[in-house]
Each structure stands twice: as structure tokens, then as C-alpha cells.
Amino acid sequence: MCDKQNRVTFETRDEYQRKPIAEKIIRLLESDAKVSPLVIDGSWGSGKTEFCKKLIHLIEDGESSLRPIYVDAFKADHADEPLMTLMAAVLNALPEAEREPLIKKALPAIKFGVKTALKAGTSWLLKQDAADVVEDFKDEVKKAGDELINHAVESVLKDHVDAEQNITTLQAALFELAKDAPIVLFIDELDRCRPDFAVNMLENIKHIFDVEGVQFVLITNFDQLRSSINHCYGTGLEDAQRYLDKFVQFSLSLSDTHKPDGHESVLASVTHLKDLVGNSELLDNTDLEKEGGGYFLASLVAANRLSLREVETLVLHLEIYQSLTDKKGMQTRKDFGYCLLRVLGVFLYCFKPEIAESMRRNALATSDIAAVIGKAELFSKLDEEYPDHGDTVLAMISAEVPSQNGTFFLSEEEKKRWAETFSDYFRGAYGGRSGRFTDIVVEAIETMKLAR
Structure with a gap:
């Protein structure tokens, strides 16, 4: 839920006539169309954050069954743990009675994420398909022929299998949680985050939170997000767009115009x-x-x-x-x-x-x-x-x-x-x-x- 202090809604202020856009976004999120992750694109200073919070309040004040959760990604990027950030936001939005069971199921997956983040050169494994991981390491083992390396590979692969099991358990828990009240996480300020944190956040959303009943809305500047991807992978703009296409299902740009008289922009x-x-x-x-x-x-x-x-x-x-x-x-x-x-x-x-x-x-x-x-x-x-x-x-x-x-x-x-x-x-x-x-x-x- 969004903080109710200094609560701004479309009813109290909608000078740019953006409520109809918000209503259509809610309709999409409630539909069977696979629109998540959905990106609300806008330049810096275009009012994205205020629009996001008004959108959340519109959901909360209406008859929607959606359960909105607001995440300020920029406030969390110093922690360098996107998975923990997302889980903390979900837990914070739950009634206290529902938190403990989810914490127990989420803890192994979060622990693994922290553990691998501390291992130089191994954290990238979670981003790969298991078959690719095995093949890559098989080639390296042939070249090196070192027992120490063999042991390290075996340990990392075992951790990878454990992670898959832990993530599956977490996904099942999230699925149960979202059965009656679908969850929508609104990730704001992603364009202000460090490039590596922004990319890690995207990959956590794709690989771990791909759960029925859990949707994501990213409020960001698309150009800056592409720059973050280029910073991390060193590819061109076209490749960055291809990369984003793997994660983003639907995007819309927040209009910088409106029609006060219904005619002239x-x-x-x-x-x-x-x-x-x-x-x-x-x-x-x-x-x-x-x-x-x-x-x-x-x-x-x-x-x-x-x-x-x-x-x-x-x-x-x-x-x-x-x-x-x-x-x-x-x-x-x-x-x-x-x-x-x-x-x-x-x-x-x-x-x-x-x-x-x-x-x-x-x-x-x-x-x-x-x-x-x-x-x-x-x-x-x-x-x-x-x-x-x-x-x-x-x-x-x-x-x-x-x-x-x-x-x-x-x-x-x-x-x-x-x-x-x-x-x-x-x-x-x-x-x-x-x-x-x-x-x-x-x-x-x-x-x-x-x-x-």
C-alpha cells in the first residue's frame, strides 16, 4: 500500500487530466491480457511518481480486487539486493498473520541470493539456463584439468540446483498469496538507480517473480533504462531494446499534453x-x-x-x-x-x-x-x-x-x-x-x- 500521509488523488488534483489513463491501466491489469511487466515511460520531471501514487490510490479507493504495492527502487539500490527489496515490500503490505509463513518460504531463496552475490564470478549463474551453465563449465574444466576447479564447479552447480528448488518454493507461496487478491508491484524510480541494480531488478522480476497473480508496473524513463543496460553489457541501443523486449510486455508514454477545453492540446x-x-x-x-x-x-x-x-x-x-x-x-x-x-x-x-x-x-x-x-x-x-x-x-x-x-x-x-x-x-x-x-x-x- 502507498503511504496515506499527504495523500494526493485524482479527485483532489488532476490538472493534467490523467485519471482516464489510470483507469485504462487498471482495466488492463484486471484483464486476462498478459501486460506485465508494464512500463509507464516518461522523461525526468514529467510527474511519473505522482501519477503512480494517484493510480495506486485509485485502485485502493475503488472496487478493484488488485492489491497494489509501491516500491521506491532508488531508496533501496544501496542495499544491492533486489530480491530482498521486492520481498520486503510484499511482506510489508501483508497483514501480520500472513507474513510469517511467507518469510519461512522466502528465506532460503533470499539467503541464496545474498550468498551468491558475495561470490565473485558466480552470481551470473542465476541469469543462465541450467544447460548453458553445465556446458560452459564443462569446457572450462577440460581446459584447466585442475581438481580445485572441478570441486568449485561442482559446488556452484549444487548451489544452482538448490536455488532452483528454493525459488520454486517461493513462487508457489506467492501464487497462493495472490489467489484471492492479485498483487501488483509498482516499481518507481528505476531510472535513478545504479545501472547494475536496475538490471538485476529486471532479471529478478523476470526469473523469480514470474508468478500467476503477481504483476509489475515499472515507472521509469525508457531511455535511461536502455542506458543502464548498455552500461552493464556494453551493447548498442538496438541490442538494449531487444534485451528489454524480453522483459517488458507492454509500455505506454505518459503524455506531456492535455486538453483543458476538450479540443486544443x-x-x-x-x-x-x-x-x-x-x-x-x-x-x-x-x-x-x-x-x-x-x-x-x-x-x-x-x-x-x-x-x-x-x-x-x-x-x-x-x-x-x-x-x-x-x-x-x-x-x-x-x-x-x-x-x-x-x-x-x-x-x-x-x-x-x-x-x-x-x-x-x-x-x-x-x-x-x-x-x-x-x-x-x-x-x-x-x-x-x-x-x-x-x-x-x-x-x-x-x-x-x-x-x-x-x-x-x-x-x-x-x-x-x-x-x-x-x-x-x-x-x-x-x-x-x-x-x-x-x-x-x-x-x-x-x-x-x-x-x-
Whole structure:
């Protein structure tokens, strides 16, 4: 079961509309389809852990017969015993009366796992088919012809047979346990574990917990899991995928978008941004809460595809900036342009330190800023349409910084045409004069460096 302290459910919060996904996962786990192990894939900071816990609560609060068990693999990887970690999680979820019989049946298999882990060069045996093990050692014995080696081989093979018997006993006990209430182990944070622990966990799931009535849901980053396999076996990405295919029956990616109005897709990170800014006391009553500043900030999040965790980092940095400027940094309703350029400075400091440093040293390429803002070219329809805030900020920077790409170059005539737009953002205070817009960005960067 999941810890009921600070319990978060889909009923209390489902801003990214993920409850329907959870309901479908439950339906799959309850069905006769062989979906275990099932992988819920998501990038770091995409809200996988919260989704996992909400999913478990949905099972617990509903009429499902499933018995969910949560395992934080990252907290256990220092112990280096995946089998013990999994068994401890199962035992912890059982009523006390059911624990003792299972402990007695599980102990021999766990003891063997610990014993072989301490034997250098022998722990890999459990990963092989018995016939392969015998054949491999037979070849080695022929080469060596040493009685000591013969004795060692005989001992290891005997241990292997004992292990098979112990594991069979454990599997039978788990089968009995899951008869009335099927067990689902949710293994979270596997992508944060040491590569060898992550791979050992997968192999324990495959070889020991392949029991009817016991299912696994792995909440992880698939790319990182492939990297762990490559780290352990030194193979290419394609081989890592083949390896995973032996373990994973079904996988799904946690969507980073949702449809608040039922039609248009919105990034979950943008929704998260609006919630965090709206609930921040430090950012209360600032231009970031208004449509303009919030729109530019959201466009930066979208253009750089920030994760939910990265959005939290960004809002924290904006709050730090507000604190360092006595809460005045983003409260510039009169000269809205200040807010936009300061937001850009904080963003660069937070996520693009190389570009921030280039701007401080007056060695910036306009194309770098264009990429951050998410613009492929300068806005060129001033007579027909009104540019958005990102267009205007890019034009401000382009008016002052030599471009390495003609696409981002403003001629003197274009600067005059943009001057009126710039004045709107500063209420005439700048009038399009060069040498100052980039200064505002740099001032924000310097403030974050505690240099001002």
C-alpha cells in the first residue's frame, strides 16, 4: 500500500487530466491480457511518481480486487539486493498473520541470493539456463584439468540446483498469496538507480517473480533504462531494446499534453507554470500573473519543452529574483518591456548559462536567443499584423547585437519601423535607442549571480 500521509488523488488534483489513463491501466491489469511487466515511460520531471501514487490510490479507493504495492527502487539500490527489496515490500503490505509463513518460504531463496552475490564470478549463474551453465563449465574444466576447479564447479552447480528448488518454493507461496487478491508491484524510480541494480531488478522480476497473480508496473524513463543496460553489457541501443523486449510486455508514454477545453492540446508544463505563478506569494501582483508576462513566460516553457520539475526550478528562480530586487523586479506595469527582458535574463541564467555568459561578455549570437525564444526568423509583417512578445523581444536584441545570420539582422529602416513598437513596451522611455535592451537582460543575469 502507498503511504496515506499527504495523500494526493485524482479527485483532489488532476490538472493534467490523467485519471482516464489510470483507469485504462487498471482495466488492463484486471484483464486476462498478459501486460506485465508494464512500463509507464516518461522523461525526468514529467510527474511519473505522482501519477503512480494517484493510480495506486485509485485502485485502493475503488472496487478493484488488485492489491497494489509501491516500491521506491532508488531508496533501496544501496542495499544491492533486489530480491530482498521486492520481498520486503510484499511482506510489508501483508497483514501480520500472513507474513510469517511467507518469510519461512522466502528465506532460503533470499539467503541464496545474498550468498551468491558475495561470490565473485558466480552470481551470473542465476541469469543462465541450467544447460548453458553445465556446458560452459564443462569446457572450462577440460581446459584447466585442475581438481580445485572441478570441486568449485561442482559446488556452484549444487548451489544452482538448490536455488532452483528454493525459488520454486517461493513462487508457489506467492501464487497462493495472490489467489484471492492479485498483487501488483509498482516499481518507481528505476531510472535513478545504479545501472547494475536496475538490471538485476529486471532479471529478478523476470526469473523469480514470474508468478500467476503477481504483476509489475515499472515507472521509469525508457531511455535511461536502455542506458543502464548498455552500461552493464556494453551493447548498442538496438541490442538494449531487444534485451528489454524480453522483459517488458507492454509500455505506454505518459503524455506531456492535455486538453483543458476538450479540443486544443496544452502542455502540462504550461498548466503547471500558471498554477505555480498564481499560487506564489512572491510573484503575486506582478506582470507574470497578467496575460502579457504570463504569455511570454509560457512561450519560453513551450519552446524549450521544459519538464514539470524544470518549471518548478524556473518559478523558484523568478521568486529568488523578486527577493533580490525587493519584490520590484517584475512589478513594472508602466514599462512592461522591463519585465519581459528580465524574465529572459532569469531564464538564461537558469537553463542557458553559456548564452547568459556570452551576453555578459558582449559576444552573443542573435540566433542563440532566437532558438531560446522559439523563433525561426524575425517578424516581418509590422504593417499587417501585430507581433507577439517573443517577436518583439527578439527584435530588441537583434537591434543591438550583430547577427551571424542575416535572418536576424535589422536594417536601419527596420529599426525605425520597430521603434514605435518598442516605445509601446516602454511607454516612450527608450524610443528604440540601441545599447540598452541587452543591458536589462544582463542586469537580471548579474542579479542572479549576486553581482548586483
